[in-house]
Structure formats: C-alpha cells, structure tokens
Amino acid sequence: MSKIYCYECRRLLWNKFFGGLIVVLLCYGALVLRGVTILGVSHTAPFSPWSFGDYLSRMLPLLWIGALFFLSFFTSVKARRTASLIDAAPMLPSHFAFVRCAATFTGTVILALLCIVEAAVFYRQMFGWHDWSSMVFLALVTLLPPLVFALGSGWLLGRLGPWQLYIWMLIPILLAVLPLPEILGLWNGSFFTAYPLTLEELDPAFTLPGSIAIVQLLLLVVGVTMLVFGSKRRSICNH
Numbered sequence: 001m002s003k004i005y006c007y008e009c010r011r012l013l014w015n016k017f018f019g020g021l022i023v024v025l026l027c028y029g030a031l032v033l034r035g036v037t038i039l040g041v042s043h044t045a046p047f048s049p050w051s052f053g054d055y056l057s058r059m060l061p062l063l064w065i066g067a068l069f070f071l072s073f074f075t076s077v078k079a080r081r082t083a084s085l086i087d088a089a090p091m092l093p094s095h096f097a098f099v100r101c102a103a104t105f106t107g108t109v110i111l112a113l114l115c116i117v118e119a120a121v122f123y124r125q126m127f128g129w130h131d132w133s134s135m136v137f138l139a140l141v142t143l144l145p146p147l148v149f150a151l152g153s154g155w156l157l158g159r160l161g162p163w164q165l166y167i168w169m170l171i172p173i174l175l176a177v178l179p180l181p182e183i184l185g186l187w188n189g190s191f192f193t194a195y196p197l198t199l200e201e202l203d204p205a206f207t208l209p210g211s212i213a214i215v216q217l218l219l220l221v222v223g224v225t226m227l228v229f230g231s232k233r234r235s236i237c238n239h
Contacts, residue, residue, distance in 0.1 A: 001099060008103035012070055018107070021066050022114060025059070029115055032058050033122045042196040047129040049138050049206035050196045052119065056142045057189025059115045061172035067108040067147055068154045068165050074100050075158030075165065101227050104151060112143050138206060142186060145219040146172075152226030159230065183211050 012018065037046055037055045044050045116139060123129045150168075157164040176188045185191025191212065196204055 001095065004096070005099045005102055008100055009106055012073060012103055012107045013110070017069065021062075021069070021111070025062050025066070025111060025114060026118055028062060029055075029059060029118045030122075033119060037119075037122075038126065041193050044196055044203045047123050047127055047131075048203055049135060050192045052135055053138055053142055053192040053206075054189050055119055056115070056139060057186065057192060060143065060146060060189075061176060063108065063111055063115070063143065063147060064150045064172045065169045066111045067104065067150045068169050070104040070107045071151065071154045071158050072162065072165050074104070075155075075162050097230065101151065101155065101230075105148075108147055108151065112139075112147065134206075141208065141213070141216055145216040145223065146187065148223035148227070149219045150223070152223035152230065155230035156226055183215055186212060186216060 032055055036058070037051050040046045040048065041051045041054045120130070120132060154165055154168055157168055172187075175184075178188070180188055180190065182191070182194070185194065195209075199207075
C-alpha cells in the first residue's frame with residue numbers, strides 16, 4: 001500500500017499543474033502579506049493572531065480550489081475508464097480509495113504549509129518575529145476543518161459527476177462576499193476583523209468562542225465522515 005501511496009503522491013505533485021498552483025498561491029500570498037497583513041487588522045499588530053488568521057482566511061479559497069483540483073485527478077472521465085484495472089488489482093477498492101484520499105490530503109497539506117512558511121519568512125524579514133508556537137492552534141482551527149470538508153464533499157461530488165467539482169470550487173469565493181452570521185465567521189474571515197473590535201483590550205490575545213469552535217469541529221467530523229463513506233461507496237457499488 002505504501003508503494004501505491006508514493007506513486008499517487010508523485011502523480012499529483014510531479015506535474016505542471018502543481019508547480020503552477022504553487023506560483024499562484026505564493027504570488028497571491030505575497031500580495032496579501034504586503035498589502036493587507038502588514039497594516040494589521042482591526043487595530044492589531046501585523047504578527048498578531050488576528051492578522052495572521054485574516055491572512056489564512058484569504059488564502060483558504062485558493063487552498064480549497066487546489067484540494068478539489070487534486071481530487072479531479074481521481075474523479076475525471078479518464079480515471080473512470082481505468083476503474084476496471086483498479087478492480088482487478090489485488091487490493092480492496094476501499095483501500096485503494098483510502099490511499100488516493102491520503103495522497104490528496106498530503107498535497108493539500110503541502111500547499112497549506114507553503115502558505116504558512118511564506119508568512120513565517122515575511123514576519124521574520126519585516127519584524128524579526130518568530131513566535132510560531134502561538135499560531136499552531138490558530139492555523140489548525142482555521143484551515144483543517146474546511147479543507148477536510150472540501151476533500152470529503154468533493155470526493156462524493158466528483159463520483160456523482162466530475163463537472164460538479166468545478167462548481168464546488170466557487171463556494172469559498174461565494175462565501176467571501178456573502179454576509180455570513182458570526183458563527184460562520186471563520187469561513188470568510190470576518191471573525192478575525194470583527195471579533196477583536198468587540199473586546200475591550202488593545203491588540204487582545206486570541207480567543208475562540210465556543211459556538212464557533214463547535215461549528216469547526218462539526219465541519220471536521222462531517223468532512224471525515226464523507227471521506228470514509230466515499231471510500232467505502234465504491235466497494236459497495238462493485239458488489
């Protein structure tokens with residue numbers, strides 16, 4: 001199984017699309033860091049959790065799109081044509097689907113880490129700041145639930161029809177312009193700009209309301225559940 005995982009990772013990451021996506025991601029990240037983050041958000045420091053969270057939320061749509069593009073390698077018409085070969089392999093289809101999900105998740109994590117590393121280099125060069133241990137929880141709670149949800153929902157939609165993945169890529173862009181309620185503020189980043197203004201402190205420490213934490217946890221659970229269901233669905237259909 002490890003050999004198949006390495007093969008799928010090479011197929012996803014060793015191609016022109018991945019290189020182009022990295023270039024777009026880093027260029028856009030540089031624009032956000034130098035045009036928005038450097039000013040700080042809601043009267044906080046540029047290297048505050050609030051400003052960093054705002055940066056991550058602005059990068060999230062591209063990360064969402066990248067994750068779904070990775071999935072398109074496995075749900076395309078061409079991939080469906082090779083399904084008979086996969087069925088003949090000495091491995092359960094559900095295990096093969098799990099390996100592909102793992103490879104897709106690996107590629108998505110690499111993209112997210114590149115965004116974080118770019119911010120780290122920026123903070124180091126501009127402010128000499130490197131207290132990244134305080135940002136680990138923020139990065140996980142901001143990026144992990146929506147990206148796992150993107151993979152889970154995209155995995156199911158891609159099996160229904162490959163074209164649905166491309167429509168699903170527009171969701172984070174749509175959410176970014178919609179006036180979402182506060183409980184969904186992490187989806188479009190409004191939480192990082194609005195919530196600090198409700199606190200009495202100047203440049204307050206990062207706090208996450210319980211209601212938003214529950215929403216993010218539910219999002220993560222739903223995403224994992226859809227990934228598991230999507231992986232087993234093929235084997236069920238084959239029988």
